[in-house]
Amino acid sequence: MAYFDAASTAPLHPVARQALSASLDEGWADPSRLYREGRRARLLLDAAREAAAEAVGCRPDELVFTPSGTRAVHSGIAGALAGRRRSGRHLIVSAVEHSSVLHSAEAFETDGGSVTRVPVSRAGAVSVESYESALRADTALACLQSANHEVGTEQPVAAVAEVCRAAGVPLLVDAAQSLGWGPVEGDWSLLAASAHKWGGPSGVGLLVVRKGVRFAVQGPADERESGRAAGFENLPAIVAAAASLRAVRAEADREAVRLRQLTERIRARVPELVPDVEVVGDPERRLPGIVTFSCLYVDGETLLHELDREGFSVSSGSSCTSSTLTPSHVLKAMGVLSEGNVRVSLPLGTSAEDVERFLDVLPGAVAGVREKLGAPTPETAVRNDVLVVNALGKLCPIPVIELAKVIGDVPVGGAVRVLSDDEAARLDIPAWCEMRGQEYVGEEPAERGAAYVVRRAS
């Protein structure tokens, strides 16, 4: 059994476990009390804050512990926006931020603020220029992740921080995916992170607000964590978070090299082993442990089940997985294929053997799913001038499979109209055309859903 979903949550680091266990004995009391148990708890809390601040590269009094990374993002964005309310009510985010950032942006819009969502390249990266041109006189805050959680692409944070700084706008960095690997470079103003992403326990986030950044805590507060994170401190977990961050950093350089070789191998081998695959994300500027690819004519959820049966735990940004019926906003913003999407994110210590076994198993798993769905094989036939495929009521990846089955039935130059009311088709039909060298003519209105017109080019 191999757990390849570290980007969702990393297995607990042994150091986190030890520290948690020790601080359950020493750090259960209220650190604001003056008796011995309280003083002991306060010492542990102070030491954890210093260790975390050192790893982040900030002053201890700039860092507070929150109950989660999500809470750090929500509080950080709300506080920074409120602190700069007089400057204006405009927020900049990238289109590929974590949902906690996008939810904050939506709440801000509901409250009357305006939001610019900066697009990304096909590799998932923003450009410094697009942040620069999104800055306005009334911009209160800009947010940018250090690296993307679905495809691993690193963002140009230091350069974006520089243009923000020049404009007098604070930059909040969501460092959830990268903080275990190293500090975030550049002159950012706020930073959020989450301990369970680096091997710490759940229940701990970090929020850093640099001295001099205007910040107004929103909602009811109390005296804990400088008034920035209300509620009794989750002290044993905080101690474990700080200790494991230090431990993970000590291994980071060595593990980065090792995991990068393993993901490099997956990036190279998957397209050789599996037909009709698109590996997504930046091939160079990326996190060491994440590799993401999409398989044409595959239902992501079924593929995940097949891989799970073979002992591999991975996740998917496909539209057809678990609770969600829309494809990942990240893949959508990148304009890449979303069907049959698989994200492999390797935890520290992943063995080369497990990766090889994954590469052994994957082709059969994909072929099995395709066979079940009746995906096209190279042979198709016959003639017709305009062909209508009615895929209404059918979900990803069926519309694309239907299209692929009939494209050979029209002559070169002829067209296929695919009727579909599945939101994923809007993304996946053009992506299929690009992969297949067919011409995507465009989308036309239809009585139900939309008609996607494809012209046979070859």
Place this chain on the structure above:
Amino acid sequence: MAYFDAASTAPLHPVARQALSASLDEGWADPSRLYREGRRARLLLDAAREAAAEAVGCRPDELVFTPSGTRAVHSGIAGALAGRRRSGRHLIVSAVEHSSVLHSAEAFETDGGSVTRVPVSRAGAVSVESYESALRADTALACLQSANHEVGTEQPVAAVAEVCRAAGVPLLVDAAQSLGWGPVEGDWSLLAASAHKWGGPSGVGLLVVRKGVRFAVQGPADERESGRAAGFENLPAIVAAAASLRAVRAEADREAVRLRQLTERIRARVPELVPDVEVVGDPERRLPGIVTFSCLYVDGETLLHELDREGFSVSSGSSCTSSTLTPSHVLKAMGVLSEGNVRVSLPLGTSAEDVERFLDVLPGAVAGVREKLGAPTPETAVRNDVLVVNALGKLCPIPVIELAKVIGDVPVGGAVRVLSDDEAARLDIPAWCEMRGQEYVGEEPAERGAAYVVRRAS
């Protein structure tokens, strides 16, 4: 060493520790994922929810886990107020609620809402009639604690829930102090609680919203915990919280009898052993483990240090403790003496020997503090008609000590004017008069602070 501050936070119950340790192995993954580690985490989360719901007496789908009791209160009040915004913008709370409730009320006032703070008796209890008469046509929500955290007085929650229900107003119960002892009776609508108060780990609160209660989550949300508590679930701690609630309940009846005997003994012995003491809180309708008293002419912080040196960890609602310079809002609302305040809150399993040792040590500790402060001894003398005591710039308990030193210097019928700019004097001088059988004439404006006039009655 004896830890007598369970009302701040209870030592971790052995069952919580075991459950936490086991679920670090089994429950670290993301419960929303479909692979085996995720499914295992989901099973643990579902089981914890069912166990907690059973202990509360609600349906599992009415209960969500939050990162703390404070967060449960903040989210519960904000959500209930927003859900009933059309009914009106009036909130009722008692004057002795936990700060998390009062902070929520203040935030609501800042946002334009109106708040009624229901007063309490000298024993710390609200009356049903005062809640009934506080209800208005535009009341959106009422809040009442199940029992007070500083003095242990139980509130008439079931009867208040009934009058609220009759008026169509939901009642939110802060059950933080009582949930370990048993379910909250009555037809309440929302309930909040905190695991570390019953011996569970920190980092877990409960928020229960009964079916049919209008509720609108405020701020950015995500798909976790029915959209009512954003952020990655703190699963190992949640499992430990539910397991320890069950374990604590199994011991509750037996421990309630035992701890009640111990606190009964403290209530009876302290006034016999220590002169000038006021035991506060309801002598009958109270939590088993809490007893609170105030010592005249004593600086609470110094007394806490003395007791800590003797090996006892207790807390204080005095104005002169730790970070706060105002006396506890609870003691203030009760109108009882706040100086030299000590709260003893016994954890499960407290031994009778530790309590006896505390009773042995207390008289000497109080006498030591009084001696240091130059508190009056029975002998005082001499004559003067109106006497002005200038205690400006002096903090609790000095103004009362100065008053006590000179009251014998005026004849019966004569008056003392105490000039003080310490906020605690407003509470403590009348309380001293009541304890001493002297007449408190009232407060008069003064150039700085206020003048408190006391007439010698005996």
